[in-house]
Amino acid sequence: MRLSRLSRTVLGVVTGLILLAVYLPLFVVLVNSFSTSTSLTWPPPGFTLEWWGKAFQSAGALEAVGTSVGIAIVATLISLVLGTLISLALQRFEFFGREAISLLIILPIALPGIITGIALNNFFRTILGVPLSIWTVVIAHATFCIVTVFNNVIARLRRTGTNLEEASADLGAGVWTTFRLVTFPQLRSALLAGALLAFALSFDEIIVTTFTAGSGVTTLPIYILNNMFRPNQAPVVSVIAVVLVIVSIVPIYLAQRLSGSEQTRR
Template identity: 60%
Template sequence: MYLSRRARIALRAAACAGFALLYVPLLLVLVNSLNPDRSASWPPPGLTTRWWTAAWHSSGARQALWVSVRAGLGATAIALVLGTLIAFAVARHRFFGSGALSFAVVLPIALPGIVTGIALNSAFSTVLAPLGIGLGLFTVVVGHATFCVVVVFNNVVARLRRTSGSCEEAAADLGAHPLRAFADVTFPLLRSALLAGALLSFALSFDEIVVTTFTAGPGVETLPVWIYGNMTRPRQAPVVNVVAAVLVLLSVVPIHLAQRLSSDTATTSRV
């Protein structure tokens, strides 16, 4: 498609404006984490790493980080099992209601987080409270798994639909046990899709705050919830900037790896 010189300039300007809108605020967070003043003054009078040291020694931030890691790992593990099983059911078998099942799996990630949080809070209070199980880390993991399953399901079902089942059938004809066929044939084909889904699931769980607010009990505080609770405390503002900067830097890693793995999967499927 041919574009005039003015159109190309306009598109480039719009793209630069869009990227600036997305990334300039993130850059400001990083700069403010090095600002020697407690207030977000601009331009900063200098640069210092004292707030990074204070954040490293903050027991509240470290504890919240550990809770976020445990919640993310638990939600990712559940999502990998359930998402993979449902993907196999939808992609490898034809049955009545498969479309409705796919819709039901994808729906949680499309719903507003506050709706999901309220629904889960009501369900946990109704079902778990009579059993003596209150809100805590377990309910946070379950709540995060409801939308992490979608990510794994989408990755695995897309990979299965691009992969013929003839290899698995050939392994079965040669006498391979279903588990052996899965380990030797199916899993290598799905490995990159599973890893990409796991990385994205962990990133989603790690950053979640709305669902966490409704499913976490007293004393259970993830890192995003800790950041939100300390934003209004002037003495904690520099430490919050440091933690936010670290989250931005760490979030790049799983997202970049997931993108590379997804692209490698797509390239492999076309070979």
Template identity: 75%
Template sequence: MILSRRVRWALGALTVLVLAFLYLPLLVVVVNSFNANQAMTWPPSGFTLEWWERAANSEGARDAVWTSVQIALVATAIALLLGTMLSLALQRYRFFGRSTVNLLVILPIALPGIITGIALNNAFTGILDLRLTVGTVIIAHATFCIVTVFNNVQARLRRVGGSLEEASADLGAGMWTTFRLVTFPQLRSALLAGGLLAFALSFDEIIVTTFTAGAGVTTLPIWIFNNMFRPNQAPVVNVVAVVLIIVSIVPIWLAQRLSGDAEGRP
């Protein structure tokens, strides 16, 4: 498609405006993490590393980070196992209700977080009569983390087809041998990309966490929400928010690179 010079300039200007709208607020958060004024006045009157030191020495922030990391790691492991099994079953086999199961697997990430949170809270506290703990948060996060792994693995399985697996079976290899030597090597980058995305989703999730975490469970997003309106904690919250931005960006960037590298292979 050939675009006129005027259209190209208009599209370029629109792109800049959209990106500015999305990322300028994040830039303000980053700058405020070094703002010497505790009231976060703008423009900054000076810059300091005091808030970064206070954040590093904040026991509550450190505990919240560790809790979020633990939950994200376990939820990602569950998502990798179940998401891979589901994608293999739905992509390699034909059975009654296959399309319905596919819809039900994807549905949790399409539903509003507050609906998922309320439903899981009712299930845990009402139907199952469980006490809300770190375990309930992990289960809740796994419900939507599975979708990211499932989508990545299913897309890869569609792309590579099943001819190599059939050839392996024809040569006498069993199911597990075929998976270990043929299927898994083809899925490695998709699994890693899906796992990174699942970790990022779990690490910064707050809505579902709010409904499924007990009183003693404080993840990093919840800690930020609880402290952002306290004047003496606002600068520290900005620092923690910057760390959260970095932790969220890195897995997504790596996942994108891995997906791109895999698609570029012959």
């Protein structure tokens, strides 16, 4: 499709304005992390590296980072196992209610976070009667992280088909041998991309975490929210926010590169 010069100009201007609206606030946060002011003021009166040193020496911030990383890793591992099994079941077998189950798997990521958080809070405290803890956060994060793995794996299964698996079975290979030598190698990049996206989603999740975390569980997003308006903590929070953005961008970038490389190879 060819666009006129006016259409290209309008499209470029609109795209530029959208990108500016998205990334200008992030730039402001980055600049404020080097500001000499103890509050979020603009323009900054001066620049310093003091807040970066304090952020990396903060015991509370480091503990929150460790908690977020631990939760994200466990939630990602759970999502890899369950998401892969569900994808194989829905793509390789036909049974009654398959489409309904597929919808139910994808639904958690489409629901507003506050709805998911309230539902899981009531489920843990009222139905199961278990106290909120780091494990309830892990389970809560796994509910929407499964979707990213599921979408990546089932899309790959649809593209690869079953010819190689059927040939492996015809040659006498069992189910596990076929999966290990044929299916899994075809899914590796999709699994890695799904795992990276799941880790990024879990690492910076705050709404669901707020409803499912116990009083002693403080993830990095919750730490930022709790300290943002405390005296002299705004620049430190800006530093942590910059680090959080970088940590979130890296897995998403790698997942995009993996997907792009796989499509180019094919």
